[in-house]
Amino acid sequence: MMKITLPFVTNLICACLVMCENAASESGTFSIDYKNDCFLKDGRPFQYISGSIHYFRIPRFYWKDRLLKMYMTGLNAVQIYVPWNFHEAMPGVYNFSGDRDLEHFLDLANQTGLYVILRPGPYICAEWEMGGLPAWLLQNPDIMLRSTDPDYLQAVDSWLAVLLPKVRPWLYSEGGNILSVQVENEYGSYFTCDYNYLRHLHNLFRVFLGEDTVLFTTDGNTDKEMACGTLQGLYATIDFGTDTNVSAAFDRQRRFEPRGPLVNSEFYAGWLDHWGDQHAQVDTNKVAGMLEEMLSMGANVNMYMFEGGTNFGYWNGADHDTRYRPVVTSYDYDAPLSEAGDPTDKLLAIKDIIKRFRAVPEGPMPPPTAKFAYGFVTLKKVGRMSSLLDILSPQGPILSPNLKTFEEMKRYYGYMLYRTKLPKMLHDKTPLISPLNGVHDRAYVSVNGVYQGLLERDTTLAVNVTGQQGDQLDIVVENMGRVNFGSKINDYKGLVSSLFLGSDVLTDWQIYSLDIDEVIASGWPHSGGLDLSLEPGSEAFDGPVFYMGTLEPMGLAWDTFLKLRGWTKGHVWINGVNLGRYWPQRGPQQTLFVPGPLLSGSQPNNITVLELERASADARVLFMDRAQLNSAAGGS
Known part of the structure; x- marks a missing residue:
């Protein structure tokens, strides 16, 4: 164990004297000075003060704005993950364009004057769907993720053979701004503890990134995590938050990395929310105080998150400790920059601390983006999901005696509809049961179009139904996001085990893979051809129902926040773009962030809203100029 002494502190503080340099435009060197316990950049001591930001949670239009705000706070680096499933949604089909243009983001960071700490996975956690691993891996039911399983390694090798050559030109030694690269992510928290897997990745990263690139690991503040997540040849760093004793945490890093710089790779400036939680908040004074303590020791610090952003679409992850807990749509994280990228009091406090250790750029902080309260919009019913299958599933159902998962159907996200017939007359209420907890994750049950209720993973394993023999039983299953952390990341979706109606096992299924996002992106239901004569609020439907409406142009396209007060749970699309899930009854999140670039000021x-249980009585939604993320949790 290392004892922190005054000469040690003085030696590391010298790094602060040279931190006002801009990101390099010429080739240089970045290395570890084990003798003097610091990083060296171009042969001189270097200390980074970094913040995490996820390009995949922020519209491309706003990347430059967020990076500039980070730079003006006094940061000299940003830390980013690369989510494999965001770029290879189908095997061998790669997408690095638009909001997925990683190299454009790296270029903007370089132009802004920010170095990059790159965390390319293949697993990232990040409260992201399946921790960044693509769901198509689960087509192999026997695959052992994050291990030396040959099938898993083959997929990993193919992916990294595409990704790593793209990032190599951005290494600092190649004239770019990437200082160091993480191998895997928090591997010590995973049960396999497979050192051969880490060795395989280490060799792969060396082949593609060269022998001189600084490679590192990050693990939690326990001996077990550090033991299973570290490997000789990979520099071991640690992560911890404001509830931790700084000296004790860095002493633990020293037990696994006796010499070299102190590094907190994830200093938790905030925290995430699950549906049904209270909104997480981390005290600003504690964040500022601990940051000052670490910087005064000469430590390198990355604040996680500096801006969280949004889990648009279906990209939120979930935890599963004692039960399944999906992450909310907002990834605000109580971060120094809000979900909408606005500076907070926490950011100003952090900037004041950084000023004590390095020169902060002069000039004003970029202001918050413009917000506008567009007001109420009344929606009209389009129809029940079950009556729109010709549109939503033009390929029709597959017929199967047994249930199939999302993965078997190659419908990895969103919704599927399972249909069969009642095998007998149900004079009395009869339980529809998932005895093996096989509903992943919520199922909305109807008989002949009449909503009966729902099943929910880990909490509601039975619902009573009635009907006649031969009646149509529809079960719409929602994937609420795959587990992103721990031993349960092999998280199959859909009806993953048999359903019983009373004592009868249900068989002979029609299974509809629903192309909801593709259909809405093509213009439906606003493209015409629908009878929308129903008045808003009349003939209330329960169960999965589509609604539509129009926000008329007002000559501007500013950020706004959509509130669905009185609605229960569902999804929202604006101009064909999936904003994500709403669930105001469960909370704490009450509004969805609507980035201005999604809107038109002239058209x-x-x-489009998919309400899964029951809409508000007046079928109105409200566009506000502020977020509401902090309601009391509770209720279903």
Whole structure:
């Protein structure tokens, strides 16, 4: 164990004297000085003060704005993950364009004057769907993720053979701004503890990134995590938050990395929310105080998150400790920059601390983006999901005696509809049961179009139904996000085990893979051809129902926040883009962030809502100029 002494502190503080340099435009060197316990950049001591930001949670239009705000706070680096499933949604089909343009983001960071700490996975956690691993891996039911399983390694090798050559030109030694690269992510928290897997990745990263690139690991503040997540040849760093004794945590890093710089790779400036939780908040004074303590020791610090952003679409992850807990749509994280990228009091406090250790750029902080309260919009019913299958599933159902998962159907995200017939007359209420907890994750049950209730993973394993023999039983299953952390990341979706109706096992299924996002992106339901004569609020439907409306142009396209007060749970699309899930009854999140670039100031803006249980009585939604993320939790 290392004892922190005054000469040690003085030696590391010298790094602060040279931190006002801009990101390099010429080739240089970045290395570890084990003798003097610091990083060296171009042969001189270097200390980074970094913040995490996820390009995949922020619209491309706003990347430059967020990076500039980080730079003006006094940061000299940003830390980013690369989510494998965001770039290879189908095997061998790669997408690095638009909001997935990683190299453009690296270029903007370089132009802004920020170095990059790169965390390319293959697993990232990040409260992201399946921790960044693509769901198509689960087509192999026997695959052992994050191990030396040959099938898993083959997929990993193919992916990294595409990704790592893209990032190599951005290494600092190649004239770019990437200082160091993490191998895997928090591997010590995973049960396999497979050192051969880490060795395989280490060799792969060396082949593609060269022998001189600084490679590192990050693990939690326990001996077990550090023991299973570290490997000789990979520099071991640690992560911890404000509830931790700084000296004790760095002493633990020293037990696994006796010499070299102190590094907190994830200093938790905030925390995440699950549906049904209270909104997480981390005290600003504690964040500022601990940051000052670490910087005064000469430590390198990355604040996780500096801006969280949004889990648009279906990209939120979930935890599963004692039960399944999905992450909310907002990834605000109580971060120094809000979900909408606005500076907070926490950011100003952090900036004041950084000023004590390095020169902070002069000039004003970029202001918050413009917000506008567009007001109420009344929606009209389009129809029940079950009556729209010709549109939502034009390929029709597959017929199967047994249930199939999302993965078997190659419908990895969103929704599927399972249909069969009641095998007998149900004079009395009869339980539809998932005895093996096989509903992943919520199922909305109807008989002949009449909503009966729902099943929910880990909490509601039975619902009573009635009907006649031969009646149509529809079960719409929602994937609420795959587990992103721990031993349960092999998280199959759909009806993953048999359903019983009373004592009868249900068989002979029609299974509809629903192309909801593709259909809405093509213009439906606003493209016409629908009878929308129903008045808003009349003939209330329960169960999965589509609604539509239009936000009329107002000559501007500013950020706004959508509130669905009185609605229960579902999804929202604006101009064909999936904003994510709403669930105001469960909370704490009450509004969805609507980035201004999604809106038109001159053309009607199409709103599509899939309400899964029951809409508000007046079928109105409200566009506000502020977020509401902090309601009391509770209720279903």
